Every structure is written in C-alpha cells, then in structure tokens.
Amino acid sequence: MSVREGAPRDPEVARAIRAALSVGIPVAAYGVSFGALAVAAGLDIWQTCVLSLLMFSGGSQFALIGVLASGGASAALPAIAGAGLLGVRNGLYAMRLTPILAGLGVWRRLLAGHWTIDETTAVATAQPDRRAQRAGFWATGITIYLGWNLMTLLGALLGDLLGDVRAVGLDAAAAAAFLGLLWPRLRRLQPVAVAIAAAVVATVLTPVLSPGLPVLAAAVVAVVVGATDLLGGRPGRDAASGPAGEGAAS
Amino acid sequence: MTIWQVVIAASIAVLGLKLLGSLVPASVLERPRPARIADLLTVALLAALVAVQTLEREGGIQLDARVPALAVAAVLFALRAPFALVVVAAAAVAALLRALGWAA
Numbered sequence: 001m002s003v004r005e006g007a008p009r010d011p012e013v014a015r016a017i018r019a020a021l022s023v024g025i026p027v028a029a030y031g032v033s034f035g036a037l038a039v040a041a042g043l044d045i046w047q048t049c050v051l052s053l054l055m056f057s058g059g060s061q062f063a064l065i066g067v068l069a070s071g072g073a074s075a076a077l078p079a080i081a082g083a084g085l086l087g088v089r090n091g092l093y094a095m096r097l098t099p100i101l102a103g104l105g106v107w108r109r110l111l112a113g114h115w116t117i118d119e120t121t122a123v124a125t126a127q128p129d130r131r132a133q134r135a136g137f138w139a140t141g142i143t144i145y146l147g148w149n150l151m152t153l154l155g156a157l158l159g160d161l162l163g164d165v166r167a168v169g170l171d172a173a174a175a176a177a178f179l180g181l182l183w184p185r186l187r188r189l190q191p192v193a194v195a196i197a198a199a200v201v202a203t204v205l206t207p208v209l210s211p212g213l214p215v216l217a218a219a220v221v222a223v224v225v226g227a228t229d230l231l232g233g234r235p236g237r238d239a240a241s242g243p244a245g246e247g248a249a250s
Numbered sequence: 251m252t253i254w255q256v257v258i259a260a261s262i263a264v265l266g267l268k269l270l271g272s273l274v275p276a277s278v279l280e281r282p283r284p285a286r287i288a289d290l291l292t293v294a295l296l297a298a299l300v301a302v303q304t305l306e307r308e309g310g311i312q313l314d315a316r317v318p319a320l321a322v323a324a325v326l327f328a329l330r331a332p333f334a335l336v337v338v339a340a341a342a343v344a345a346l347l348r349a350l351g352w353a354a
Contacts, residue, residue, distance in 0.1 A: 026332065026333065026334075029333075029334050030333055030334060030337075032334065033333075033334065033337045042253070043253060043257070044253075047253055047254060047257045050257055050258075050261070051257055051260075051261060054258075054261040054262075054265065055260065055261040055264045055265065056265075057264050057268075059292065059295075059296065060260070060264045062299070063295060063299060064256070064257075064260050066299045066302070066303055068253065068256065069303075070302060070303075070306050072253075073251055073252060073253055073256065076251035076255070076256045077251075079256055079260065080256060080259050080260040080263060082295060082299075083260040083263065083264055084260065084263040084264060084267065085291055085295060086264075086291075086292060086295050086296075087263065087264035087267045087268070088267060088288050088291060089288045089289065089291070089292055090264070090267055090268045090271065091267040091268060091270055091271030091274075092271060092284070092285060092288050093268075093271065094268050094269070094270075094271025094272040094274075095271050095272070095274050095275075097272070098272055101272075109272070110269070112272075113265075113268045113269040113271075113272050114265060114268065114269075116268045116271070116272075166344075166348065167345060167348060167349070168341060168345050169315070169319060169340065169341035169342060169343065169344030169345035169346075169348070170341055171303070171316055171344070172304075172315065172316040172319035172320065172323075172340045172341055172343065172344035173337045173338070173340050173341035173344075174303050175300055175303040175304040175316055175319070175320050175323070175340065176319065176320060176323035176336055176337050176339075176340030176341075177333075177337050178296055178299045178300040178303055179300050179320065179323050179324060179327060180323070180327060180333045180336055180337065181296050182293065182296040182297055182300060183327045185289070185292065185293050185296075186293075190290070191289070191290060191293045194290050194293050194294050194297070195293050195294070195296075195297035196297070197294075198293070198294035198295070198297040198298045198301075199297045199298060199300060199301035200301075201298070202297075202298035202299075202301045202302050203301045203302070203305055203311065206302060206305065206306050206309075206310070206311055207309065207310050207311060211306075211309070214298065214302060215295060215298040215299055215302060218294050218295065218297070218298035219291055219294050219295055219298075221290075221294050222287060222290035222291040222292075222293065222294035222295075223287055223290075223291070225290055226283065226286045226287030226288075226289075226290040226291070227283065227287060229283075229286065232286070
C-alpha cells in the first residue's frame with residue numbers, strides 16, 4: 001500500500017469522492033424542506049440557519065422543530081431531549097471513525113467531529129482503504145455541510161413567503177419528511193415492530209401528556225426491545241448489511 | 251426558555267455527543283447491545299414523530315388532510331421516489347384536499 005502513497009490519481013480515492021457526491025448532493029437538497037418547516041414551526045430565519053450550522057444533524061434538527069411546532073417554547077426541555085437522543089447515534093459513529101481519522105490535529109479533529117453524521121460515516125466506512133476512507137469522509141462532509149446550509153437558508157426564505165402553513169400543506173410535509181428519514185431503517189422485523197409500537201405509544205399519550213413528552217415516552221420502547229433483543233436474534237436476510245457493521249456472530 | 255435558548259442548548263447537546271463519541275474507546279461499540287439500542291432509539295423517535303406530526307392538533311388527536319397525505323408519501327417511498335419529491339407531493343395532497351374542502 002505504501003508504494004502508492006502520494007499517487008495523484010488513486011482510483012479508490014476517486015471512487016470514494018464520486019460516492020460522496022452521489023450521496024451528498026441529494027441529502028443536501030433536503031435542507032430546503034428543513035428550512036421551510038423550521039419557519040413554519042415558528043423559528044425565525046436566523047434560528048433556522050444557526051441550527052443547520054451548529055447542530056448539523058438532520059434527524060435531530062427535524063425532531064427539535066417537530067416538538068417546537070406542537071408545543072412552542074413551553075416544550076423546550078422535551079425538544080432538547082428529543083434532539084439529543086436522536087444525536088446519540090452520532091456519538092457511536094464517532095467511535096467507529098476514530099481509527100479512520102487518527103493522527104489529525106486538534107482543529108481538523110473538531111471539524112471531523114462536527115461532520116460526523118449518518119452519511120459521512122456510511123461513505124467513509126464503505127471504502128476499502130484508509131486513504132479512500134478519509135477522502136470519502138471529507139468529500140461527503142464538505143458537500144453536505146455547504147449544501148445543507150445553503151439549502152436551509154433557501155428553504156427558510158421560501159417558507160417565510162409561503163404564509164399559511166396549513167393551507168399549503170407544510171404540516172403534512174413535515175410528517176412525510178419524518179417518514180422519509182425512517183423508511184430506510186424498516187428492513188427487518190425488529191425495527192418495524194419498534195416503529196409501530198412507538199407510534200402507538202406516542203399517539204395514545206398525546207392527549208394526556210404535555211407536548212414533546214409522548215415522543216420521549218416512545219423512546220422507552222426502543223430501550224426495552226434493544227436491551228432484551230426481543231424479536232431479534234434470528235439473522236435476517238440482510239444481516240450483513242447493517243450500518244453498524246456488527247456482523248453476524250459466527 | 252426562549253426559542254433561542256432552546257436552539258443553542260440543543261445544538262450544544264448534539265455537537266457534544268459527537269465529540270464525546272470520539273473520546274470513547276472503540277471496544278465499547280463492539281458490544282452489540284449499545285449499538286442495537288442506539289439504532290432502535292432512532293427508529294422509535296422517528297416513528298413517534300411521524301405519528302404526532304400526522305395526528306396531533308392543539309394537544310389532541312385529529313384526523314385531517316395530513317392522513318391521506320402521509321399515505322401518499324408512504325406509497326411514493328415504497329416506489330423509491332426521491333425524498334424531496336415525496337415531501338412536496340405530501341404537501342400538495344394536503345393543500346389540495348383543504349382547498350377543495352374535502353378535509354380539515
């Protein structure tokens with residue numbers, strides 16, 4: 001491998017960069033939905049843009065505005081907790097990326113930490129060697145960070161112009177956006193069962209609890225099923241393709 | 251809390267979790283249970299958000315134009331339509347049903 005060190009045209013690196021662009025560009029385009037929905041949820045344009053710049057984690061951002069949309073500032077704590085819980089998986093991704101990003105200086109390490117999201121992790125870990133892994137990580141990170149923030153601003157400006165949130169169906173668009181984030185994860189029995197149970201728990205508790213709390217209560221379903229591995233165990237058809245790369249116990 | 255305080259506090263929490271993860275030894279992740287709980291946590295929270303976003307209105311449950319819009323979105327996702335297209339289609343279905351007066 002070291003023979004190739006410094007080669008200007010490494011085919012694996014070129015392939016990693018192509019993967020980064022094909023994953024990154026469509027993902028960055030969701031930023032329009034986020035910007036429009038955040039404004040519809042009652043945030044101003046600056047608050048919307050700060051979320052994309054500083055939080056930079058789609059699931060957590062959508063969760064925050066979803067809870068604020070139903071409860072406003074009175075749902076502050078559940079909104080923060082929901083965004084934080086959805087951010088837990090980024091912490092796990094950071095652990096997986098530690099060996100790939102080893103040896104960087106403090107500032108690049110912090111930037112890499114900030115850019116540790118589903119897509120950068122997926123592209124980086126799918127590459128065959130260390131150089132391609134790093135190239136994939138940084139190319140995906142740059143593409144999505146720039147694109148996501150620009151598209152957030154565009155969406156916030158458009159959402160501001162649209163006016164009546166319900167008349168233009170933005171409330172339904174938010175539901176569809178959450179479904180789109182969920183959809184790729186519903187490939188095996190266990191996550192499907194957790195999704196249905198969580199939706200039922202949140203729905204039943206909505207008239208009873210303050211805004212935001214039903215969503216957090218639904219998280220308990222995941223902890224119980226995850227800890228006991230209920231409905232799991234049997235390797236599914238795609239056991240080898242799990243994003244966490246746990247691999248079947250052999 | 252003001253919306254600004256929520257935005258800043260939640261951003262710091264999410265960013266902090268990412269940075270914290272890079273300080274934890276990788277061996278922790280090799281245990282399947284924490285990884286499984288984190289994956290399922292994402293599924294449960296997103297599913298709960300779908301339900302609440304589709305059904306909640308002023309603290310109660312209301313069936314309105316959002317339900318058929320979500321059904322259309324599900325069909326489009328099953329047909330592998332692009333994310334942005336599905337979001338726009340869902341909005342259009344709800345807006346149309348409301349404009350026609352067929353749903354609240």
